[in-house]
Amino acid sequence: MPPVIECRNLTHYFGAKPALRDVSWQVEPGRICGLLGRNGAGKTTTINILNSFLEPAAGRCLLFGEDSHRLTPATKARIGYLIEGHVQYGFFNVGQVEKFHAPFYPKWSPDIYYHLISKLDIAPKQKIATMSCGQRSQVALGLILAQNPDLIIFDDYSMGLDPGYRRLFIEVIRDYAADRKRSILLTSHIIQDLEGLIDDVIIYQRGRVLLNLELSRLLATFHKFIFDTRSDFKDFHDEANNLRVERGEKVSAIYGFLDAGGAQDKLKALGIAADAGFRQDALSLEDIFIALTGKY
Amino acid sequence: MLKSLAYKEWIKLRLYWALIFLANLAFTVFLCLQLRRVCKTNELLAVWSNWLFKDYLFFRACEYGPLLLGVIFGSLQFFPEIINKRLRLVLHLPLGEARAVGAHLLVGLGLLTLIFLPAAGLLAGYAGIWFPREFAVNLAYVYAPWLLGGYAAYILAAFTLLEPTWRLRVFFFLFSAALVRLYFFTPYYDSYGRVLPGLGLLTAALTILPLLSAHRFGKGYGS
Numbered sequence: 372m373p374p375v376i377e378c379r380n381l382t383h384y385f386g387a388k389p390a391l392r393d394v395s396w397q398v399e400p401g402r403i404c405g406l407l408g409r410n411g412a413g414k415t416t417t418i419n420i421l422n423s424f425l426e427p428a429a430g431r432c433l434l435f436g437e438d439s440h441r442l443t444p445a446t447k448a449r450i451g452y453l454i455e456g457h458v459q460y461g462f463f464n465v466g467q468v469e470k471f472h473a474p475f476y477p478k479w480s481p482d483i484y485y486h487l488i489s490k491l492d493i494a495p496k497q498k499i500a501t502m503s504c505g506q507r508s509q510v511a512l513g514l515i516l517a518q519n520p521d522l523i524i525f526d527d528y529s530m531g532l533d534p535g536y537r538r539l540f541i542e543v544i545r546d547y548a549a550d551r552k553r554s555i556l557l558t559s560h561i562i563q564d565l566e567g568l569i570d571d572v573i574i575y576q577r578g579r580v581l582l583n584l585e586l587s588r589l590l591a592t593f594h595k596f597i598f599d600t601r602s603d604f605k606d607f608h609d610e611a612n613n614l615r616v617e618r619g620e621k622v623s624a625i626y627g628f629l630d631a632g633g634a635q636d637k638l639k640a641l642g643i644a645a646d647a648g649f650r651q652d653a654l655s656l657e658d659i660f661i662a663l664t665g666k667y
Numbered sequence: 668m669l670k671s672l673a674y675k676e677w678i679k680l681r682l683y684w685a686l687i688f689l690a691n692l693a694f695t696v697f698l699c700l701q702l703r704r705v706c707k708t709n710e711l712l713a714v715w716s717n718w719l720f721k722d723y724l725f726f727r728a729c730e731y732g733p734l735l736l737g738v739i740f741g742s743l744q745f746f747p748e749i750i751n752k753r754l755r756l757v758l759h760l761p762l763g764e765a766r767a768v769g770a771h772l773l774v775g776l777g778l779l780t781l782i783f784l785p786a787a788g789l790l791a792g793y794a795g796i797w798f799p800r801e802f803a804v805n806l807a808y809v810y811a812p813w814l815l816g817g818y819a820a821y822i823l824a825a826f827t828l829l830e831p832t833w834r835l836r837v838f839f840f841l842f843s844a845a846l847v848r849l850y851f852f853t854p855y856y857d858s859y860g861r862v863l864p865g866l867g868l869l870t871a872a873l874t875i876l877p878l879l880s881a882h883r884f885g886k887g888y889g890s
Contacts, residue, residue, distance in 0.1 A: 419887060422755070422759060423758075423885065424755060424758070424885060424887050425886070425887030426886050426887060444761035444762060444763060445761065446761075447759070447760070447761035447762075448761040452759050454752075454755055454756070456751065458751045458752070458753055458755070458756065459753075459756070460675070460679070460747070460753060460756065461747075462678055462679045462747070463675075463678060467674075467678055470671075470674065471671055471674060471675045471678075472671075473671075474668055474670070474671045475668055475671065475760050475761055475762065476761070
């Protein structure tokens with residue numbers, strides 16, 4: 372089966388500043404892919420290109436094999452899109468907004484929408500403009516899921532959501548994608564939420580793809596080793612090889628696609644004494660993300 | 668699908684539309700009363716000759732009414748679409764950009780017509796009671812460019828608001844302000860009669876402009 376999303380050599384500039392530099396990746400059918408990156412890394416630029424709200428300076432995106440800027444209405448109906456900030460028309464109430472969207476989508480399921488809405492503490496005639504960000508997010512999510520789309524793109528779904536709504540959002544997405552027939556691309560800055568959700572991870576750094584890997588493989592092969600700080604050394608970062616050494620006052624750490632022996636050899640090569648207290652430490656996806664992209 | 672977009676626009680605009688409709692109707696009734704007063708206190712021939720020779724027209728007060736209504740209605744319709752770039756919600760629908768924006772314009776022009784026509788009809792009907800046919804027809808010729816100016820103002824408000832960059836938005840505003848002057852050169856007797864069809868065609872041609880702005884929005888200009 373062809374990829375659901377395929378970005379080929381995407382390049383874009385905002386003025387002279389490069390936003391995307393020769394970015395290529397793809398999402399296979401039935402996969403949930405997390406597109407991660409620091410602020411300004413190029414995630415939203417990519418999402419805007421995917422949704423044809425931005426024309427790239429070079430390269431192209433294909434959705435279901437069609438150019439993202441020339442999608443047929445039939446293909447568009449297969450794509451759900453959550454706009455950053457859960458943007459919706461505030462003048463609608465929950466019934467009106469469902470009535471507005473339903474005729475556009477041949478596979479529309481009002482039950483899915485109203486099931487989600489029934490969990491919210493809102494009046495039937497309440498305008499969307501008067502809802503909380505969390506409630507609005509559920510309305511937006513319900514409208515997307517009711518489309519029964521084959522691909523959903525969530526642009527920073529967690530923006531403005533409290534932990535409860537974030538959890539609800541994740542659970543709903545997980546249930547929806549459980550049959551492995553739908554593909555999802557999502558971006559978020561709350562990386563710990565994604566660990567049990569996504570299958571694949573793409574990490575951007577300054578407009579480039581820093582890493583594109585299956586999440587299980589990343590978690591199995593990317594390691595952190597800590598050791599007692601005994602010598603004076605400066606932090607070290609090798610972006611090309613995804614390697615970072617951080618000096619702490621008492622305990623220092625090395626991160627990378629290394630086993631224990633490889634880590635010790637690398638530290639030795641860098642002239643860092645790491646014999647005392649050398650051991651592997653647990654690592655979450657967020658730890659890996661910070662190790663790869665840095666704190667500053 | 669177009670019905671669905673019309674439904675959305677109606678929900679968005681129905682309150683504003685009703686208020687504007689009533690205000691415009693009230694203003695028209697005021698003009699009718701003014702006409703009655705002018706006709707009661709003057710000889711009808713004097714009213715006619717005052718217009719012919721002294722450029723005095725009893726309903727001159729409503730010259731910029733349609734223009735104002737066009738700007739207000741266009742702003743009320745399209746301003747909510749550009750806040751938080753909500754237009755993306757519409758452009759993402761499986762419909763096509765031109766059809767989606769065209770449907771918005773169609774609904775807006777339709778609602779505007781429902782504001783303009785009853786008022787214009789009332790005024791024309793009332794004028795018909797007092798004046799001979801030729802005079803009433805000429806009154807309509809004077810009123811028609813103002814009405815077209817109202818439609819043009821609506822379209823140009825959409826054109827300006829949908830433009831995604833501020834620099835061009837300011838330029839489009841100035842361009843629009845200069846363009847609508849065409850509709851308000853003179854209220855002299857029979858002065859617009861021959862150019863009225865051309866003015867109508869120009870107004871119709873203007874509808875392409877908001878589509879261009881929406882296309883630029885869709886291409887990500889100003890992002």
